[in-house]
Amino acid sequence: xxxxxxxxxxxxxxxxxxxxxxxxxxxxxxxxxxxxxxxxxxxxxxxxxxxxxxxxxxxxxxxxxxxxxxxxxxxxxxxxxxxxxxxxxxxxxxxxxxxxxxxxxxxxxxxxxxxxxxxxxxxxxxxxxxxxxxxxxxxxxxxxxxxxxxxxxxxxxxxxxxxxxxxxxxxxxxxxxxxxxxxxxxxxxxxxxxxxxxxxxxxxxxxxxxxxxxxxxxxxxxxxxxxxxxxxxxxxxxxxxxxxxxxxxxxxxxxxxx
Amino acid sequence: xxxxxxxxxxxxxxxxxxxxxxxxxxxxxxxxxxxxxxxxxxxxxxxxxxxxxxxxxxxxxxxxxxxxxxxxxxxxxxxxxxxxxxxxxxxxxxxxxxxxxxxxxx
Numbered sequence: 001x002x003x004x005x006x007x008x009x010x011x012x013x014x015x016x017x018x019x020x021x022x023x024x025x026x027x028x029x030x031x032x033x034x035x036x037x038x039x040x041x042x043x044x045x046x047x048x049x050x051x052x053x054x055x056x057x058x059x060x061x062x063x064x065x066x067x068x069x070x071x072x073x074x075x076x077x078x079x080x081x082x083x084x085x086x087x088x089x090x091x092x093x094x095x096x097x098x099x100x101x102x103x104x105x106x107x108x109x110x111x112x113x114x115x116x117x118x119x120x121x122x123x124x125x126x127x128x129x130x131x132x133x134x135x136x137x138x139x140x141x142x143x144x145x146x147x148x149x150x151x152x153x154x155x156x157x158x159x160x161x162x163x164x165x166x167x168x169x170x171x172x173x174x175x176x177x178x179x180x181x182x183x184x185x186x187x188x189x190x191x192x193x194x195x196x197x198x199x200x201x202x203x204x205x206x207x208x209x210x211x212x213x214x215x216x217x218x219x220x221x222x223x224x225x226x227x228x229x230x231x232x233x234x235x236x237x238x239x240x241x242x243x244x245x246x247x248x249x250x251x252x253x254x255x256x257x258x
Numbered sequence: 259x260x261x262x263x264x265x266x267x268x269x270x271x272x273x274x275x276x277x278x279x280x281x282x283x284x285x286x287x288x289x290x291x292x293x294x295x296x297x298x299x300x301x302x303x304x305x306x307x308x309x310x311x312x313x314x315x316x317x318x319x320x321x322x323x324x325x326x327x328x329x330x331x332x333x334x335x336x337x338x339x340x341x342x343x344x345x346x347x348x349x350x351x352x353x354x355x356x357x358x359x360x361x362x363x364x
Contacts, residue, residue: 045279047265050328053283056261207286207327 022245023179023193030249031192031257034183039204043256051133051202051254054126054209058134061127067118073131076115084138086145089251092240094151101155101240104132105211106231123230129200129209136200136253144197144251146244159241162234168225174238189258195246196239198255209254212239260284260355264345269362270337278309278317279332282347282355288323304349307331312341321349337363 032040042048062073062080077083092101095110102110108131109120121128148156163174177186178194185191199212206214213235220227228234265279282304289301301323309317317333344358 045265047263047279048281048330050281050283050330052263053261053281053328056263204326 021179023182025248028195028246028249029182029193030195030197030252032198032252032255034190034192035256035258039256039258043198043252049202049254049256051200051209051256054130054133054200054202055137055254057126058130058132058137061131062134066112067116069115069117071116073111076111080134080138084135086139086142088132088136088139088253089142089144090146092146092236092243094147094155100233101152101236103212103236103239104135105213106236108132108135124211124214129211132211133200133209133254136251139251140253141250143248144243144246146240146247148244152240155237155240156244158234159237159239159244162238163241163245168220168223170223170225172223174219194242195249196242197246197249198252198257200253201255201257203257205258212242260347260353262345262347262355262357264343264357264359266343266359266361267337268360269364272337272339272363274337275334276337276361277332277334278343279330280307280309280345280357281328281330283328284347284349284353286321286323286325286327286329290323302350302353304329304347304353306346306348308346309333309335310344310346311335312339313344337361339363 032043035043046052059080065072065075073080088104091107092103093107094100095102095107097110105123105128108128112118113120121131146152166173166176174194177191182191182193196212196215199215200209202209203215213230216235216238217227260283262280262282264281267276270276284304285302286304287299287302289298289303291299293299303323303325304321307317307319307321307329308315316335319331321329340361340363342358342360345356347353347355
């Protein structure tokens with residue numbers, strides 16, 4: 001009896017491993033490829049893409065003097081088109097001062113509090129999204145390049161664990177939808193692979209630009225799991241893992257999604 | 259003022275049919291959504307849009323609460339003469355926005 005049970009257990013274990021396989025690099029698809037022709041056209045045309053409204057706002061904010069230091073982003077970084085090229089493709093990135101990775105929104109707020117001596121912008125505020133979209137836009141078309149080194153490894157691992165961990169009342173993991181069942185339907189919508197290549201992005205459902213953390217909160221809510229507070233390290237670890245998972249894919253910021 | 263994006267050809271041949279696309283940032287609050295205390299958020303939408311070609315009205319639209327945020331309107335006209343295309347949006351709470359682009363007709 002005992003050996004038989006052990007065999008069953010072992011097979012079940014193998015099965016679970018086979019199901020939770022990562023998507024091969026060559027099979028990865030951006031959410032863009034699952035969209036309707038009309039939505040793709042909306043993203044491709046800069047004068048039809050509503051995300052560009054935030055990018056333009058971000059450009060204004062980039063040049064506006066802020067805080068006690070009365071400095072603008074441009075006073076340190078100059079022309080964003082040159083200095084911010086490729087930056088969003090590397091975020092979340094390790095911050096030596098914080099001892100952990102920070103995402104682009106957090107990096108902007110670090111600059112605001114430490115360099116501009118101003119108050120941090122609230123997560124999901126129009127200003128923070130606008131700045132993140134403006135910075136993100138400068139990496140448009142560039143491949144995602146997340147540092148996979150000794151410093152980021154533990155956080156990548158933590159992100160991967162969150163991604164594969166079952167949670168919520170529905171007892172689902174991110175991987176069950178986005179690794180195992182992408183391309184299938186969840187209610188009326190196609191399940192994408194979950195590559196965060198276009199954030200912050202304009203979601204037609206939101207009728208606004210939103211951050212990756214907002215999207216993750218959406219998924220957690222759908223799984224009936226307790227979501228983390230904005231800016232929580234869990235989100236950043238997950239963001240880091242997701243960006244690493246999408247390594248080499250082009251940045252689409254500001255993308256449009258249904 | 260609200261941010262607007264216009265896509266119209268800078269040059270066209272006389273008699274050409276040209277496409278004009280306009281996008282403006284606006285919340286288009288319907289007036290039907292409750293806030294977190296349960297009270298309805300007051301309506302705040304763009305109600306009218308007018309496009310003029312050298313001062314002459316060529317397109318007008320009325321907008322309603324069912325129209326999504328950041329309204330995107332696209333329409334066509336015939337390129338007749340060089341000049342200016344002007345756009346005007348008006349709405350609730352005294353909202354107004356104007357934008358204009360030049361067109362050269364050969």
